[in-house]
Amino acid sequence: MLTKKGWAAAAAGMMIVLVCQMFLGFIHERNEIESFIYIVLSIILIGGLLYLAVNGYRLLVKYQGVQGEEKRLSALIDSMPDFMCVKDGEGRWLKVNQFGLELYELTRVDYYGKTDSQLGEYTPFFKDALLYCIDSDEAAWENQCLTRTEESFYLRSGEFKTFDVIKVPLYHEDGTRRILITLGRDISQQKRTEAMLLKKEKLSVVGELSAGIAHEIRNPLTSLKGFIQLLNETENVTKEYLTIMSREIDRINQIVSELLVLAKPQSRIHSEFKFNEALDYVVNIMKHEALLLGIAITIKADEKDAVIFGDKNQVVQVLINIIKNALDAMGQKGGEVTVKVEHVEQKLKISIKDQGEGIPPERLKHLGEPFFTLKEKGMGLGLTISNKIIQEHKGCIDIKSELGIGTEVIIQLPLSQ
Template sequence: MKKTKLVFLYLISSLIWLIASSYLLTHYIPSSLVNYFERGKEILYILITGGIFYFFILKKEELDTTKEQEKRLSTLINSMVDFVNFKDGDGRWIQSNDFGLKLFQLENVDYRGKKDSELAQYSEFYADALRYCEVSDEETWEKGQITRCEEVIPLPDGTAKIFDTIKVPLFHEDGSREGLVVIGRDITTLRQAEERLSRTEKLSLVGELSASVAHEIRNPLTSLKGFVQLLQMEDDNHQDYYQIMLDELNRINHIVGELLLLAKPQHIKYTEVAIQKILKDVISLLAVEANLYNVQIDFSFPKEDIILECEPNQLKQLFINLIKNSIEASKQDSKVAINLGLTENGKITVTIKDNGCGISKERLQKMGEPFYSSKEKGTGLGLTVSYKIVQSHKGHIVFESEKDVGTTVTITIPLVQDTQSAIVPSTVQA
């Protein structure tokens, strides 16, 4: 009740008391008792009003204590890096911390007393996520016990956060719903670290396997290649077979070379080269293969040479792997577009885009993993090597793809490296 109403009620009650007591004193109290009645009326009025004031003082102290506790609780939950939310038995929001309000873009919304489905009207981007929360809450109520699950919350910038969400239902003694406590911990960094660790372990296994096998393969491989070339010179009747054998031996040798690159650190000597020259050499090299697939290579480069500190052979291998993949994935009579640009912060960007079969989301997440390939005869090492080359040049590689639409690969590399020589680490972070 508001203060003005309380004061008004007090004045009306006091006025009624004065009028009523004066009326009784005048009409019903004997004159001999009038003096005693007046004193008693005054004492009774003091006791009643004093009791009322004492009651309100106690209530005010309780209210102040409650407000102080609420303030402490609000300070506590707002200092947490987790999403914390309290709801009543009907699923209406009672209290949420700043992290949760910012997460769902509800900072300027009077959220108290509203359900998730009602709050969805104030946050268009998170409308579906809020409605799903209401469904998830209902499932927790029905189970009648603490539930825990991982929820993926999309962000406006296109990324997403992973939350380990715990929901605690509270019930009255009669079994009716009392409230719900929701706590969501951001475990995105943890999951990314686990993924990197998994890839590192796989690459470590690749390194051990490569170191023990690659050299042993190359020794007999050299002998086989020499004998095949000798037979090819002496026998003119089976030239096609000999050429196929040499091609396959060269393919094995190429695979072994990729294994050796992953097996141990590689010393890099950076040199200054025009990136346009590297790309044009690669395009010329792959032009024949593009014609075989009936694919046209379009490129757009700046007229002025962009000088880049790099290991040219490694960058050639990088672009050969990526452009060749785009050609093989392209449809008949389609194009592979290659664009070169320069950013304001001193980095070059190379974009390779095709209109091919595209990559599914499941496969996109595994890009760069060793021995993982969508090709029938692929080894799964080409992109692993590509990731490693980009990493050794302090760059980044990003794949964007949509099934049956196409794939875009963006490589970003700084123009100037930190040192004139470096060592490629034996692990790669995709």
């Protein structure tokens, strides 16, 4: 078998032989001058033919090499397990891999030069999905940069597919649209796994919540049951028993109220209010309890007229929860709770610092989790609720603590514009 180079050499040789035969026949019948001229012309002709043969061979090899590279690239694209499509600036399909053709059931359709809406006529089941591509393509062109979205649709089999889609628009030098490259990875299984884990996590939380509720409500119910039995055996009902029973019922009511705050959205009235008014209200409520414990509540406010936009009652609830925790942490040993208010950029920073024993690092990281508490009483929902309220006000809570020195709770809330 001759190679490509061999065939080219053979063709060139045949041309030379033909020219030589013509040359010998011609000079046999001509005089010396005519023969000389013909020899020169023949040499030029043979040289030209050789030049054409060699360069033609080079172009052939180069063209076949480009064709080979194109075929290899096309095969690589078709072997991709992801969707890949190239469209021109007018939305016409230029290239799509085998995965994409099979996905949209277009394997028997000549897609080249057709738009999404035109291809939708060939595959009616996926018409809506293809029409959606027109809008998402336009969004990518308008963004003028890489765009990443999730696109979902049903297959004919009934399977629900979700794709992580990346669109890359490319432009000509004059800014006009050139081509749009779309890549899509099937993340359906990942989405199903995430949904399953989320459901499992929810069930776990429900189980934990149920256990916490049962434990916390059982305690006051046990007390109530005992006192009722005692009252049945007592002729004269004492006021002390009734007071204890009333307090236990209040405990149950508080537990249920806290759970409702976490379980469902609460109606809120958002308006502008001065933060120092809310703080003064809380201090007036808490100062009696603080005095009984020998604790002073000191306010250091650089910002007297800071205005917050939100639910004043909820912010008051957060301040009560945190100052109450500070008083509980210090107990009967006395000391000082310092509340510092300052303006930091466009936020109001509120620092509430106690002089308690501090919190060990291994426990500090769990603060704010439902049912985690450092106190003998309570469900550990106070800080969880406070976190939720502050987040809904677009703020944040940070807790710092040092053993033997105390704990500092830092709240940051955006100031009203």
